Amino acid sequence: MSGDDRAAPPSWQALVPGIAVLRGYRREWLGKDIVSGLVLSALLVPQGMAYAELANLPPVTGLYTSILCLIGYAIFGPSKVLVLGPDSALGSMIAATIVPLLLADGDPARAIALSSVLAILVGVIMVVAGLAKFGFIADLLSKPTQIGYMNGLALTIVISQLPKLLGFSIDAEGLLREVGAVLTGIVQDAANVTAAIIGLASLAGILLLNRLLPKLPSVLIVVVLTAIAVNIFDLGGRGVDTIGVLPQGFPPFTLPIVRWSDLPVLMLGAVAIAVVALADTMSTASAFAARRGERVQGNQEMVGIGAANIAAGFFQGFPVSTSGSRTAVAEQAGSRSQVTGLVGAAVITVLLVFATSLMQYVPQPTLGAIVIAAAFSLADLPATRRLWQQRRMEFALSVIALLGVAFLGVLPGIVIAVALSILNVFRRTWWPYQAELGKTPDRAGLHDLTRYPNAAVLPGLIVYRFDAPLIFANARMFSEAIRGLHDRSCDLRWIVIAAEPVTDVDTTAADMLEELDAWLNERSVSLVFAELKDPVREKIERYGLTRTIDPAHFFPTLDAALEQYVRETGATWRRTEPDT
Template structure:
């Protein structure tokens, strides 16, 4: 059982001296979980109370099945827009909250099933579908989308819109028509200033808690409700019942598509965050077990009127700074939230909605990575372009198409590198051992009569044409070479399409009096060459373990051959 449920193993080795720190960290964490859970629930288009239900169940689920000692899961700002983009078209403009909750719960169950099955099948590599540049662009686009979506609430009015452009137009139109409520804006800006100031100058002070408590006090002292400021209102008392969400079969198409996108983002975020915190403590992570932990957390949330969850770097950092030792911290947080629901449901009754908007906006600002985008622009323009493409995809097409575009761009970038790989003509450089790229070293001296050429990719169907055309171009150079030596160490594979190309290419070169020679070819690739029967055409003696040996063999061959010029190909 301990092998399948890491929480059992953790409890068996638990030390009583850790309990005070875990309890303290859990209570500190609760001050962050409650307002963020409510804010992110509204960001997803759901009642605020569902954020608390979700927090309780996902903390318990991950504490039992998650492998990380202190990773904290819960409602997440990066998933909120994706959840809304999935369920709101199904709910409709005037749909009832109960239907929205049922759809979100089913979405959580689908995400949980996908990630759990992927973990059991050890498919942790799925999280690698999002490259760092596209993730930066996606997060920047998401931050802008969240920011614009929360501005109306910060200013005290609402906008009915489904896209970023429509939300921006609606916000500007609302301002132009005088819909802004000054008291709402004042409360929201005060909360945002407190959160950002604490984050910047006093990171040990829970800025969100200070903003929430201050705004509740201000709402009572200044009767802000009478000045047009919306508040959360009294939360339902009690714990959510076990519920199997009822969803029409016709809704599953969109739900499955949304769940797939959410699963990829959640896994990428969780595994990267888990890796970061594990490296700081000298631990290793198991990507597949992380997938199972996330899956169970989502299933638990979905069965109790919750919605999909992910990890949170900020909440995990708070738990770590507060002294958390184990997942008991999460269990204490779940218990504290349950106590609030059962005993103190009116505790947050006067919390202003603009304060929740400030919490979400602060989270959105933390998602943005403008420094990362500038670094990409400075370091590699191609990857900066990928980042911009993902950013525009989220901003202009929407969150779900944006994540699909981000994945597609990541995969396309990998394919591009294989399709048009780096290749180099090599030569000798005075004072440097070996042979070097003539573009990096213009002073490199080529070997007369012998072209040394390196192809930096596996040789597969996608790049066979590029390989063939480049070799033929080298063969047509003046004076034409006698040997073309391929430095094949970077070639990690040769597929059957490439094998056919090599056979035809060798025949064409042989007809022109040019030998195609390979050096440093890996043994597994050489075995494939022999299995394909290429050594019927390519002379088996034309495979050398090193470039130096190939060059030495060419010199012996050239000395014995004497005069003679290859023909053009």
């Protein structure tokens, strides 16, 4: 596709990729899509209910959400393989957004309305951003801060689910208080032994099956076995809480009603969820697209995720994102298109309409185990260790993001993570790498004198490289660096700026350059530019800098600048003397 094609306004057909998939659908795909849809539904049902409870919502809303988001993405999503649904990472963010808005009695109907409006807001943000081609928003979360955020999220999820896993409850907010409450409950024998056995056995079963027999639906197997155990041995009578009978029928279309005063909080949560969902989707989409030889359509992905969220929001659902684990299951089962998701939605619908009683014996500790197992997959300790080994600054950013999530909360944590990513980019522009360059006999070009202290230089000339655009944030640093070079150099005649890394010059930097050139001219030193990009050179001319900087002192290459200096001065290369 050409650049012009990408820039053209999308037609309605381009915004609805599901139509193109249906038109090009092959009969031989149907069998594999049906099988993979059946396999996928085995994961969607228990996970949907578990993640709904993580979000402080009734379990059935997880099934409602799964149905509508699968349908919405099948119509508007561009990927043939991605699977959307309730997500463990978003569950904590949803709870962090809606719980402060709930009444003292935690009214489930109000919680559903708040989460539905939250889903609609996320969807609208995504669709508008996709149509406006804001797919780059996913880049707001750098990899180190994303790793730290996910590690912190995994920690908070595990701590919050431990009481459910062990069969008791706590009333505490904040990581330290929750840890204290959990330890107190364990020490004071608040845990229900039977529930704890069910929960710990469920967790061990999921982890072992995932490791030893990864192709089996571990979550479904554990749910079925524990539900049978609860029924046969009447474990409900021993204090093991269960889901109970779910409401019967297809999710009803609902216009969620909330207070106007709720909207600012919901909007803040929606923005944070949209950023996380987009970053997660783009990383997952990129990984699977690379394996299939396909291209990621970032802006259309935003529209697809947005449509899925809006659909869920109008049917008592909550915000959703892409799931790497569910996508992997669908792909391994042979999925060929989004018909897989439609089959999964159909299976859940059949369950809700005809067989809701099947879920009544599913124990709550097992749902806690499902969430904790998912939280383990969020954490990435090997990547954290790699950051420590490769770049300590980015490791520090990762740790700060982790601590922000753990101690300040999920929503402040995502704000901190995004802010750290932006500040890290700004830091590199504010304090860029700088170097004086010299010539080495065994390597082409000019090289950093700090790495090659015996490199040769031309007397009276300094070649200086500044690895960033010249903007208001670093203009003073650049000026002081050049003045410092002048002050410590004898018989200086030229300062040549190796300007290839300078991708921009703003008006603040232009004023600085004009003052700096005048200051150097008073001291019989010329400011010279080499390898300046044409767009940047045009800006300098538009700013009128060539009034002070000699137009003849702009050279296309460093070699051309050095040759001109040698012609004018007769200087020859000589080795520098290393400092002792």
